[in-house]
Amino acid sequence: MSYEVTIEPTGEIVEVEEGQTLLDAALRQGVWLPFACGHGTCGTCKVQVLEGEAEVGEASSFALMDMERDEGFRLACCCRPESDLVIEADVDEDPDFAGHPVQDWTATVSTIADLTPTIREIRLTLPGEGMAFQAGQYINLQVPGVEGTRAFSIATAPGTPNEIALHVRRVEGGAATTWLHEQLEEGQALELSGPYGQFFVRKSDPKDVIFIAGGSGLSSPESMILDLLDDPEDTRRITLFQGARHLAELYHRERFEALAAEHPRFDYVPALNAPLDDDAWDGVVGFVHDAAIAHFDGRFSEHKAYLCGPPPMIESAIGALMKGRLFERDIHMERFLTAA
Numbered sequence: 001m002s003y004e005v006t007i008e009p010t011g012e013i014v015e016v017e018e019g020q021t022l023l024d025a026a027l028r029q030g031v032w033l034p035f036a037c038g039h040g041t042c043g044t045c046k047v048q049v050l051e052g053e054a055e056v057g058e059a060s061s062f063a064l065m066d067m068e069r070d071e072g073f074r075l076a077c078c079c080r081p082e083s084d085l086v087i088e089a090d091v092d093e094d095p096d097f098a099g100h101p102v103q104d105w106t107a108t109v110s111t112i113a114d115l116t117p118t119i120r121e122i123r124l125t126l127p128g129e130g131m132a133f134q135a136g137q138y139i140n141l142q143v144p145g146v147e148g149t150r151a152f153s154i155a156t157a158p159g160t161p162n163e164i165a166l167h168v169r170r171v172e173g174g175a176a177t178t179w180l181h182e183q184l185e186e187g188q189a190l191e192l193s194g195p196y197g198q199f200f201v202r203k204s205d206p207k208d209v210i211f212i213a214g215g216s217g218l219s220s221p222e223s224m225i226l227d228l229l230d231d232p233e234d235t236r237r238i239t240l241f242q243g244a245r246h247l248a249e250l251y252h253r254e255r256f257e258a259l260a261a262e263h264p265r266f267d268y269v270p271a272l273n274a275p276l277d278d279d280a281w282d283g284v285v286g287f288v289h290d291a292a293i294a295h296f297d298g299r300f301s302e303h304k305a306y307l308c309g310p311p312p313m314i315e316s317a318i319g320a321l322m323k324g325r326l327f328e329r330d331i332h333m334e335r336f337l338t339a340a
């Protein structure tokens with residue numbers, strides 16, 4: 001059984017299976033609805049039910065207040081229709097959103113490599129024509145024996161849709177990432193769905209680009225940078241600031257140094273905030289946002305910035321960028337990917 005959901009003001013129609021969330025159905029049918037966390041905590045996906053019934057689901061009381069529930073508001077990522085619906089949504093679609101529909105995949109693990117003592121790269125081969133996605137998007141991975149799914153950004157460029165890479169940080173006590181570090185073997189099959197997410201380069205805006213990344217948050221910027229550098233028509237300047245505590249945690253440095261040597265429009269600035277005594281390091285010492293301030297002399301106007309990493313890094317980077325006259329609308333970030 002399925003229900004028909006009409007989205008106003010565009011009049012687009014989404015077919016929602018019984019028990020499916022409205023957001024899941026929209027993503028699988030390539031229909032734009034704004035969202036971020038995907039699990040009822042941020043409120044980005046709020047819609048209003050104008051006609052019909054829909055259960056609230058696991059919406060947090062911060063993201064959807066009691067009064068809003070009474071007025072018919074729902075979170076698309078949690079709500080399940082109980083009849084045909086007419087809803088009103090913020091359908092101000094981002095012009096750079098490609099709308100690649102979400103699909104289910106069975107992937108095969110092609111290689112596993114340790115990038116740092118706590119981060120490993122898992123490369124997956126996808127069947128058929130592979131997954132169409134935008135650089136910066138993520139997948140939801142089912143880890144055998146672990147309930148639910150875990151989100152991981154795709155670290156490879158869309159130009160290789162049959163081979164995607166994930167950077168998986170081992171989270172202390174996290175069942176899924178521990179399994180992926182200890183049990184996963186090459187040749188194994190894994191179930192996943194994707195692509196998801198609205199963290200991608202706004203290519204229609206020609207401003208130069210700043211990436212600030214920390215830890216395994218390098219994955220989506222890596223995909224976006226490879227994608228931009230792959231485009232012979234693209235001329236914007238790109239600067240990547242990569243933060244790590246010490247040298248053993250700084251990965252893909254040689255890869256980005258080689259790209260910087262090959263592409264004059266790409267600059268790479270790695271920074272260590274706590275180098276060890278025996279680290280052979282003559283680069284920037286300090287936090288990654290301070291490295292960005294020093295590099296740009298504190299002035300960031302006329303750029304687009306993309307941030308991906310631990311929440312404290314993102315907060316510090318936002319503060320530095322806005323103090324340096326970058327508007328909020330020019331700052332994009334991915335801070336919900338906390339796979340454990």
Ligand code: FES
Nearest residue numbers: 036038040043077
């Ligand atoms: Fe965050 Fe729905 S509440 S996307």
